[in-house]
Amino acid sequence: MELESVPGVGAKTAEALRELDDPERALSEGDVAALSRAPGISEGRAAHIARGAIRAEHDDPGGFAATPRTRELYEAALSLLQERTVTDYGAKRLETLYPSGVRSRIDEVRAFTERALEREPTPAVCEALSGVEPLVEPGDVRVRDRCLATGDAETYAAAQSAIPEVSVELVDDARQLAELARSYATVVVLDEAFAGVDVEGDVRVEPDALEEPASVVPERVLTFFARNRDAVRAAVAVHREADLEAPCDLDALASALDQLDEDGSVRGDEELDRLTTAVDDLDAAVSAAESVANDHLRAAIEERDVTIEGTDLLSLVERGAGVDSLLDRELADEYAAAVDRARDHLVDALQLRDTEAMARRAFPDEPTYPVEHEERVVSRLREELTATRDRRATQRKRAIADELASVRGAAQALVDAALELDVELAVARFAADFEATLPELTDEPGFDIEGGRSPLLDVPFEDVEPVDYRVDGVTVLSGVNSGGKTSTLDLVALVTILAHMGLPVPAESARVGRISELHYHAKTQGTLDAGAFETTLRDFGELVTDVTADRPVLVLVDELESITEPGAAATIIAGILESLTEREAAGVFVSHLAEDIVEAADADLSVDGIQAEGLVDGELRVNRSPVKGELARSTPELIVEKLAEDGDGFYAGLLEKFE
Numbered sequence: 001m002e003l004e005s006v007p008g009v010g011a012k013t014a015e016a017l018r019e020l021d022d023p024e025r026a027l028s029e030g031d032v033a034a035l036s037r038a039p040g041i042s043e044g045r046a047a048h049i050a051r052g053a054i055r056a057e058h059d060d061p062g063g064f065a066a067t068p069r070t071r072e073l074y075e076a077a078l079s080l081l082q083e084r085t086v087t088d089y090g091a092k093r094l095e096t097l098y099p100s101g102v103r104s105r106i107d108e109v110r111a112f113t114e115r116a117l118e119r120e121p122t123p124a125v126c127e128a129l130s131g132v133e134p135l136v137e138p139g140d141v142r143v144r145d146r147c148l149a150t151g152d153a154e155t156y157a158a159a160q161s162a163i164p165e166v167s168v169e170l171v172d173d174a175r176q177l178a179e180l181a182r183s184y185a186t187v188v189v190l191d192e193a194f195a196g197v198d199v200e201g202d203v204r205v206e207p208d209a210l211e212e213p214a215s216v217v218p219e220r221v222l223t224f225f226a227r228n229r230d231a232v233r234a235a236v237a238v239h240r241e242a243d244l245e246a247p248c249d250l251d252a253l254a255s256a257l258d259q260l261d262e263d264g265s266v267r268g269d270e271e272l273d274r275l276t277t278a279v280d281d282l283d284a285a286v287s288a289a290e291s292v293a294n295d296h297l298r299a300a301i302e303e304r305d306v307t308i309e310g311t312d313l314l315s316l317v318e319r320g321a322g323v324d325s326l327l328d329r330e331l332a333d334e335y336a337a338a339v340d341r342a343r344d345h346l347v348d349a350l351q352l353r354d355t356e357a358m359a360r361r362a363f364p365d366e367p368t369y370p371v372e373h374e375e376r377v378v379s380r381l382r383e384e385l386t387a388t389r390d391r392r393a394t395q396r397k398r399a400i401a402d403e404l405a406s407v408r409g410a411a412q413a414l415v416d417a418a419l420e421l422d423v424e425l426a427v428a429r430f431a432a433d434f435e436a437t438l439p440e441l442t443d444e445p446g447f448d449i450e451g452g453r454s455p456l457l458d459v460p461f462e463d464v465e466p467v468d469y470r471v472d473g474v475t476v477l478s479g480v481n482s483g484g485k486t487s488t489l490d491l492v493a494l495v496t497i498l499a500h501m502g503l504p505v506p507a508e509s510a511r512v513g514r515i516s517e518l519h520y521h522a523k524t525q526g527t528l529d530a531g532a533f534e535t536t537l538r539d540f541g542e543l544v545t546d547v548t549a550d551r552p553v554l555v556l557v558d559e560l561e562s563i564t565e566p567g568a569a570a571t572i573i574a575g576i577l578e579s580l581t582e583r584e585a586a587g588v589f590v591s592h593l594a595e596d597i598v599e600a601a602d603a604d605l606s607v608d609g610i611q612a613e614g615l616v617d618g619e620l621r622v623n624r625s626p627v628k629g630e631l632a633r634s635t636p637e638l639i640v641e642k643l644a645e646d647g648d649g650f651y652a653g654l655l656e657k658f659e
């Protein structure tokens, strides 16, 4: 599929879409999630583009929603579905569903709907879905302690585009390489030619590095997963709760994710935690160890009576020897015990292993009081521990990055499937909430709705009375005031729109004749001036003459008489109805002038009626299902009838005039 041939895709959008792995597939499948991964394409825009692509794919000329009222009802239907999604993505994705007159498109969505109707939207799945969102590509990863080096201009350019996270440097010889090794902790050389060159520092010759970017920058995949960790976890939960088939081992993915912190660092590794704590607590542990030794030594000294020969004392004083010598001579064992305690404390507190011997040297054998650590040894210990910690972190990062890099595609598929499930569940919930069923879509004009209940009425859905209504050609719908004529047109329009979207309709059962356009004209408020009236008449003129067998339409019109005076209106409506009948179109014209219209028409017109079954406590009791071929009696007539029943001759006479 040529990208620019899709309606709504210009040169700039096409360029953005080319950044995707397989833009043609994303377009032809209407994959909003994939399309919105293109730079600068929002989900709303992606839905618009997908709609264009779907239309192109199915040769759909569009134009189904031919009037503002039809578009309003499409939007109302869409909102009912969108309210039932959990994710924003799901709501946008639903916008790719639109009413179409092309059977292949309708059938495609019907297949999706059939799948959707088997789904069960349990609270646990919905809860898990609330954490799912499309994965984002962290574009800002920068790694400064590593660089790539090459002597070849082409490799240089390839490296820059393959691994943009690190600097790429041009090197001609070993001297330049050595310079780089002094500036960076690690230099990855891309040219085989440098193999064997002896340079101090962490210099690796890896000619294949560009093929495995994760080995050079494990941060790439780690940041990706860290940034998207919650969404992937939620997608894992969705798969578990909904029992979806997973593209990878969910437990392995979950445990790899558990090892990542939000910032992409490694967690949950005991050895790394031990080393990190040792570095952090080193100073505190050293001074605590000193205190342990000194407390012990002080207590030992306090308990001891030191006896010293006079000559010895003299000799010590003459030599200028301090108390240390006395300590050495008289309290050597106590000192050794105190230092041992300090050493043990340090090793235990920091849980040292490889560096234990070094740590023990932090407290000297030569007696001093107070006992003091050797700063030089502690510094070396710090360096050693820090280096071991960093090595361990890098090693763990690499290992987790390797593990995650291999499931990156699967994670994407996992999230996409979860988001797609949200769309299916919205349809399932819509069907459950409104007791909707998939309609039969035929090539006969008209419709046959049984037990239709409009979710758009101003009464709670459970109070909506079911309506049965069948129309095969063109008919006038009469009815008592507030009997539900407009509501019936709304129901017919909604059912027709949903059926052409490939979705279930709120009815026990329904047959809908496939059409290319739905013309629903709502009631206009007040009489139109001459200009507006002429425009309306022209619209109907065009509509009537454009109807052909290969472009079938359904026309729904609510009280066209409101646009002009009653006499003229009846004549005009009669003329439109006759023309539509001749062209075998289907239509329902709601009117209070049914009798006048029939009279004005040359052909036989059918009239249906929403009948009042009587007055109960001054309130009309209405049969909401139009009765075929019966003109509805008016409300005034019913009231006169009621008064006549009460026995007054005047009303009986009046009633006769109605008949």
Ligand SMILES: Nc1ncnc2c1ncn2[C@@H]1O[C@H](COP(=O)(O)OP(=O)(O)OP(=O)(O)O)[C@@H](O)[C@H]1O
Pocket (backbone or CB within 6 Å): 457, 458, 459, 463, 464, 465, 466, 467, 479, 480, 481, 482, 483, 484, 485, 486, 487, 488, 624
């Ligand atoms: N199927 C139904 N179930 C329950 N209530 C309904 C149903 N249809 C209509 N109603 C109620 O009747 C009210 C009037 O309906 P509607 O406006 O469709 O009547 P109408 O015949 O077009 O009125 P008008 O004579 O003013 O043109 C609605 O607002 C709704 O409250």
